[in-house]
Amino acid sequence: AQTVTQSQPExxxxxxxxxxxxxxxxxxxxxxYLFWYKQPPSRQMILVxxxxxxxxxxxxxxxxxxxFQKAAKSFSLKISDSQLGDAAMYFCAAMEYGNKLVxxxxxxxxxxx
Amino acid sequence: ETGVTQTPRHxxxxxxxxxxxxxxxxxxxxxxxxYKQSAKKPLELMFVYSLEERVENNxxxxxxxxxCPNSSHLFLHLHTLQPEDSxxxxxxxxxEGQGHNEQFFGPGTRLTVL
Numbered sequence: 001a002q003t004v005t006q007s008q009p010e011x012x013x014x015x016x017x018x019x020x021x022x023x024x025x026x027x028x029x030x031x032x033y034l035f036w037y038k039q040p041p042s043r044q045m046i047l048v049x050x051x052x053x054x055x056x057x058x059x060x061x062x063x064x065x066x067x068f069q070k071a072a073k074s075f076s077l078k079i080s081d082s083q084l085g086d087a088a089m090y091f092c093a094a095m096e097y098g099n100k101l102v103x104x105x106x107x108x109x110x111x112x113x
Numbered sequence: 114e115t116g117v118t119q120t121p122r123h124x125x126x127x128x129x130x131x132x133x134x135x136x137x138x139x140x141x142x143x144x145x146x147x148y149k150q151s152a153k154k155p156l157e158l159m160f161v162y163s164l165e166e167r168v169e170n171n172x173x174x175x176x177x178x179x180x181c182p183n184s185s186h187l188f189l190h191l192h193t194l195q196p197e198d199s200x201x202x203x204x205x206x207x208x209e210g211q212g213h214n215e216q217f218f219g220p221g222t223r224l225t226v227l
Contacts (some may be wrong), residue, residue, distance in 0.1 A: 004155070033214055043201065045218035091156065099144055099207055099214055100169065103156040 002027050004094050006104035013082045014112050020067075021077045021107050023092030030054075033095040034068065034075045039106075040088040048090070051075065079109075087111045116140040117219035119204050125225045126194065134189040134222045136204030144209045145187040146216065147179060150201040162187060163209055194226045 003026045013019035025034070036048040051059045051068050059066050063083075067076045075094075079086055092104040116139045126132050138145060147159040161169035162181040176198075178190040187204055201223050205216040 035215075037218075042220070044220045045203065045205075047215050047217075050215065095214055099146075099161065099163070099209060099216070100158060101156075101216060102158075105153070105155045 002032075002094050002096055002102040004092055004102050004104040006092050006107050008107045009105070010108045010110065012110045012112060013079070013086075015082055015084060017082055018078060018080045019082055019109065021079075021090050021092075021109065023075045023077070023104055025073050025075060025092070025094045025102075027073070027094060027096060029096045031096075034066075035093040035095070035101070036064070036066070036075075036077045037091045037093060037103075038086075038088045039091065040085075045091070049077065082111050084111050084113060117204060117206055117217050119202075119219035119222050121222060122220065123223045123225075125227065126191070127227050128194060128196075130194075131190070131192040133191065134202055134204075134224075136187040136189075136219055138185055138187075138204075138206035138217070138219075140206055140208075140217060142206040142208045142217070143184055144207045145181060145184075146205040146207075147187065147189050148203040148205065150203055150221070152200075156203065160189075191224075194224075196226050199224055199226045 005024045032053045034051045038048045039045045049061045063080045089106045091106045093101045120135045144163045149157045159173045160179040180188040201221045203221045204219040207216045
């Protein structure tokens with residue numbers, strides 16, 4: 001069974017600085033998907049970025065990028081030029097076959113002005 | 114607004130009440146999900162419906178009863194709940210068969226069981 005671990009319950013970053021959120025996962029599959037979701041205080045969960053495991057190139061979406069280390073089963077999220085609107089709970093998630101998502105416990109990101 | 118709506122947004126109920134949570138997706142998706150989000154715990158997948166058929170039931174107690182009358186609507190019927198069932202219940206939808214499998218979430222229903 002898949003497990004996803006986020007070891008940082010809370011992180012803080014200064015506005016305009018860079019922060020990295022950690023995520024490790026465990027799977028026996030060779031083909032799977034990885035996701036980072038953001039849940040702002042309004043509670044609507046939105047997708048930040050996704051990575052297909054068969055792709056070696058790290059995914060990038062504007063200020064958000066991942067460091068995908070398949071052998072180490074690590075999938076960290078880097079947020080560059082942090083903004084106040086980035087403050088939220090961030091969830092790492094993994095999906096094997098079908099559409100079953102397994103989530104980590106989440107990391108609360110606080111952005112200081 | 115992501116195209117997935119949930120009502121009510123907040124619900125307080127006693128242990129003997131019967132209530133229902135409603136989810137509607139306006140994205141043309143063919144799969145819908147119920148998740149439970151408790152404080153300091155990972156999101157727990159409860160039910161998965163694909164093409165209106167239940168394909169996943171993650172050992173959820175029978176006091177939670179899902180219903181999917183069509184591909185756009187999903188209900189979660191609640192009866193004789195326990196205080197530990199208090200949580201945020203999230204609905205999501207996705208389009209099966211597409212490679213990226215992104216799930217779109219609703220805003221959730223905050224449930225409090227007294």
